Amino acid sequence: MWQRLVFVAITCFIYWRGLVLFxxxxxxxxxxxxxxxxxxxxxxxxxYARMILTGVAMALYYFGHQYFGVAIYLLGVFSDAADGMxxxxxxxxxxxxxxxxxxxxxxxxxxxxxxxANGGQLSVGLVIIFATIELIGQFGVRGILAYLKKDMAAxxxxxxxxxxxxILIISVFVFQDVNISFIQNSAMLVLCVLAFCSVLxxxxxxxx
Numbered sequence: 001m002w003q004r005l006v007f008v009a010i011t012c013f014i015y016w017r018g019l020v021l022f023x024x025x026x027x028x029x030x031x032x033x034x035x036x037x038x039x040x041x042x043x044x045x046x047x048y049a050r051m052i053l054t055g056v057a058m059a060l061y062y063f064g065h066q067y068f069g070v071a072i073y074l075l076g077v078f079s080d081a082a083d084g085m086x087x088x089x090x091x092x093x094x095x096x097x098x099x100x101x102x103x104x105x106x107x108x109x110x111x112x113x114x115x116x117a118n119g120g121q122l123s124v125g126l127v128i129i130f131a132t133i134e135l136i137g138q139f140g141v142r143g144i145l146a147y148l149k150k151d152m153a154a155x156x157x158x159x160x161x162x163x164x165x166x167i168l169i170i171s172v173f174v175f176q177d178v179n180i181s182f183i184q185n186s187a188m189l190v191l192c193v194l195a196f197c198s199v200l201x202x203x204x205x206x207x208x
Contacts, residue, residue, distance in 0.1 A: 001174065005174050019082060043093075116172045
């Protein structure tokens with residue numbers, strides 16, 4: 001367990017430092033112009049790459065290369081922050097990007113959860129409930145908001161939900177030899193509540 005925990009901590013630190021350095025470089029106009037000229041560095045391209053990385057990570061994990069799989073998975077997780085930085089700093093925010101980014105988040109969360117639920121490490125029922133709420137929010141509520149040209153930005157419930165989901169997925173890898181299923185399934189229940197609140201307050205915006 002400790003070896004896996006140290007591996008995750010070091011990997012996250014490396015990726016985080018990379019993000020900090022990237023954020024500094026992104027302040028330069030020359031870097032912004034370079035990104036704008038290269039479609040593969042655009043936020044939407046990074047979203048597509050994040051979804052592909054999830055598939056690669058799961059395949060590696062399934063065939064016994066857990067550490068490689070988790071390293072690639074975490075790369076996809078941290079790319080979620082990078083594409084947001086690029087979109088805002090380089091003025092590359094698009095209507096499609098507002099739909100694609102949360103879809104990529106769901107692709108990076110739901111398949112691993114289903115994989116672990118199938119292996120008995122997460123509650124199948126709670127994963128199904130969470131996935132149902134997420135898909136209704138993505139293809140139902142967001143679709144309606146897009147049609148009505150309303151704000152589709154993630155609210156605080158959605159942001160906390162996404163971070164919690166990432167942590168839960170990594171915890172299954174780290175604590176696979178320790179029985180903490182009660183804690184993990186409690187986290188799944190919290191995720192279901194957060195997902196519901198995220199959808200609800202897109203329909204009924206919270207008053208400040």
